[in-house]
Amino acid sequence: MLNRVTFICTFLSLLLTTQPSRAEEPFNLPLLNDGSSSIVSLEAEYRLGRNWARILRGQAPMLDDPITYQYLEDLLWRLLPHSQVQDRRLELFLLANPSFNAFAVPGGVIGVHGGLILAAESEGELASVIAHELAHLSQRHYAQRLEDERRNRPLMLAGVLASILVAAADTEGGVAVMSSTLGASAQNQLAFSRRNEQEADRVGMQTLVSANYDPHTMPEMFSRLQRNYQFYGQRPPEFLLTHPVTESRIADSLNRASQLPVVRSHQHGVEFSLIKARMEVQFSESPALAVEHFRSALKLNDNAYSRYGLMLASIANRDYALAKQVYQQMPVTLKQHLYVQLGYIEGLMRSANYQEALDQSRQLLALYPDSRPTRTLYARALRDSGQFAEALRVYKSLSRDYPNDAQLWFQLAETEGLAGNTLGVHEARIEYFMLTAQLDQALKQITYARRGKDLTPSDIARLDQREQEARALRQEMKQQF
Template sequence: MPPAIAPSAAFAQSLPSLGDTEREELSPLMERKLGEQIMRDIRRNRDYLNDEPLQEYLNGLGNSLLAVRPEARGETQYDFFFFAVRDPMLNAFALPGGFIGVHSALVLAAQNESELASVMAHEIGHVAQRHIARMLGKQKQDMLIPLAAMVLGALTATASPDAGIAMMMGGQGLAIQRQLNFSRDAEREADRVGLDIMREAGFETSGMINFFGRLQQASRNYTDSAPPYLRSHPMTTERIADIEARTRDQRYRQHADSLDFPLIQARVKVLQDPSQQGMLDARAAFERQLQQKTRTAMIAGKYGLAYVALRQGDAKKAQSMLNDAQATLKAGSPTARNVVLSSLAIDIKLAAHQPKEAVEEAERARNQFPLSRGIAHQYADALFAAARYDDAVIFLRDQTQLYRHEPQLYDRLAKTYAALNKQAQQHLALAESYALNGSLPAAIDQLSIARRAPDASFYDLSIIDAREREMKAQRLEEIRQEKEG
């Protein structure tokens, strides 16, 4: 195993020691595996916000923080993943292995991008200093499974309180929940790491002070319990004072919020409550936002109204409001482009059953935002809607070579092969998708179906045999580890 990447001497000296890491930490590989197991279940939860513009924004923001502190990825170079869950409570959490979740309410509560970045940087600090690994390192492997039940129970409780309590009461859930409440030393350490990351990434460090201060103030309005974020990240006056002391002598640096920030907040406002009343409340909020008359508020308000109209099935109104938002954007900067607006434009064309126009919109967006994974996926959707199946296959196969770890690509590829009645390749693509999602038994079943397909060629069969050997070996290794655990 390669040695860990050490932080700078000055950085290391400012942090307290939390124990003998060699003897007490969960191994990085086991930590990542545990995080992946939990994420598989979270992704199946209905409150997991599987929304590509939102995920792309959060991961873009998170990776901009990680870019200035690459050693935070650890010796195994964790590929961090930032995601959101639908929840009305202010909270955020770090899972083992570099998975960081943010509640929708917290995204909406942030008054600027630096405040949101402060929470994400703090959670990165917990992962970078391996706080979860240290807390779990002393536990037997059979004690790790209830951790997943506890996290899922917290999500389930928002939709069904009784079910959520039952899940959290199971096994050792309550004991582990107590262990996950970080110590004061761990919290101060994450604060300091987060502050350093924020400063180096160009965000306002005052964002952490302001946001945590408001959370502490909000806790005084609760009689029986504090907000969830304060329960899992105990806030003290000493902590805030420590943050203020560390920033007092720093030169103030103003951070200009990206336009994506208010647009994503508008999107989250709609996603947070998809009910009919929720749509009405969101629309009223966006109409009030238009009264602010500032350019950014006007663009975000019109975007929000367009998204509400799209969700309500009114593609014509959605297009009209989006046109207004884009006109307001161009009035201030004629050459301005925005990926969130472009993504909605493609969705509106698809919803209006205008596949040709959707392809044209997606092609323009791909040229303008070549690194956007969401736009790439929408381009494939537009090709499919236009019945350009062969073009879709060529594009998706090329994408799977470049981005081998995106199950969404294989799902779209399988759907396109099905439209072309290419059964062997359809099930081969599904096998890859299941494998990437951690369902090896289902993936192996799909390979068996592909082998029996009437159109399976000799070349297809050779690929199926090779992948089956690999997946069965991986599955045997999983079984061995489960027995040893």
């Protein structure tokens, strides 16, 4: 994985060094006339960010957990209306990385590492980091950074995006690329970044207050991270490298928080505790250790976190009898929670109890017909139980509602194959490859699809259109990167 990412980063850098370095035409993007930057327009930022996101999908490991993803997306959209972000076409990425990190890329791309949830001690702390990243987007710090560096470092765009990409897959690699790219301008970048960080703190705390979160959660989380610096040795978390935390910044943010309106503790049920338990199991060294951890946690505090965590850890450890026992002994209110019921159904599927999993997921879908994780789990249960036609119907419905979810297209391709629909396999794979910046692979799938028998004029026209789109996208990405 890392070798492929490193190659992409080197390729981006080489492309930029061969481009004209005229300040008035950086990266062949239109000039901005909105007063906030003289380099990149909002629409150009959007196109650039979304095409970079294709590379991210194809190179960094995504966490295939619809439950956690839905929780984070709900939290993001709870904060967004209270932020200053103008273009609200956001796309969230949940990365299978235990390191503490989050990032925002122009074009509304928000990335969250699974380790961020592990590091947070409350939903407010998690919300504070997301609000901080939204502030970076709303204040257009990315465009400012390019403008600040354009005269001396035309390579900065490739370096910034490449370092984020590598850090998403490997923290140490991200540090190396960041260091080699910034080079001589490191001191100026640090000073510029600190100004941005203070502004993002201020704007982010305003977002928190407006969304009814305590603004003190932001300086509290950063202060705790700084105190824990020693535990990271020579490798602090990537977030602290790209978001420098200093005593003066913490003092400034605490002072600002004290001047904001008092907000009572924000309550959203037990969702944060349940999601944190999911991440504890996800990133545990082994399922057996996770079981022991949650057994101990349950003895100390019988709560939603420990019970749900023990159920999930037991499933991961293939102790389905224990998982069922823990589930049955839960309080009724906890047992009826959507996340808990979905987790239990996951256990049924892992234990090959497909019919019960299908029955339970169908009942849950009747209660939550618009729930993305419920629909996704229902589609999996249908496929695992051999009901391919119905599974295809649900997957196709999901892909229409969430067309940028590459994992959905991957699952759709697999299901089309099980159903014996060769053309459907190729078309789903075409979409998957285009979403993951594997454009040559997409074009190959189009070639394979054209060899199929009994293609209708509509099929041929559709494939011709996809080829045009793939070639146009490849040309656009060459110009951008």
